[in-house]
Amino acid sequence: MEKEIKIVERRVGDLRLDFGNPRKIKSQRKKDLEASLERLGDFDIIVINEENQVIGGNQRVTIFQAKDPDMIVTCKMLIGYTVNEQKVINVKLNTHSGDWDLDVLNDWGVDNLLEDSVREEIKKKSVDERTIKEMELIHYEAYDYVMIVCRNELDYNDLVRKLGIEGAKVKISKRKINGRAIWYDKMKAQIISAEQVKENKSKKGSDE
Secondary structure, three states, X not given: OOOEEEEEEEXXXXXXXXXXXXXXXXXXXXXXXXXXXXHHOOOOOEEEOOOOEXXXXXXXXXXXXXXXXXXXXXXXXXXXXXXXXXXXXXXXHHOOOOEEOHHHHHHHOOXXXXXXXHHHHHHHHHHXXXXXXXXXXXXXXXXXXXXXXXXXXXXXXXXXXXXXXXXXXXXXXXXXXXXXXXXXXXXXXXXXXXXXXXXXXXXXXXXX
């Protein structure tokens, strides 16, 4: 089926918001958007698919539906596009605005369909917006994964103490990741804690 984009009019209350949207909007930004729509009107476009699911313009549609579900809005309807293509369009529409729900975005699994510039923009925002102190996993970052597997709790406690990550938790999305694994007691490298480094330096200095 050939791709086509049609300009159509729809009752905003008939538009569906169940396609999903990895873009989040904070309460203040939503208030700013509402004020802008009230003052200047809607000068943007709403993108939908053939099932009247909203692909772009979720926040505006949410506001319009709450205000007047009988409002008629102009939309661009995507015809002949696959679900993955619709997801990519959603991401590209939202790349330069708003915040990302990276778990939803990662679970969509369309990063391999995005241009490098789009991935870089998402990665930059995800790094800039981190709020916790730990060096947690960053979606769309270009690195591989190494798993250190402990045979028992004593080894595990020793490892996290030496790595300095006691109490740190990282949420990993449902998406599969590729990585390598090694037993903690089979590693060729020796992991020592910061305290041990200082102690070794101190001993070395005293020996000299």
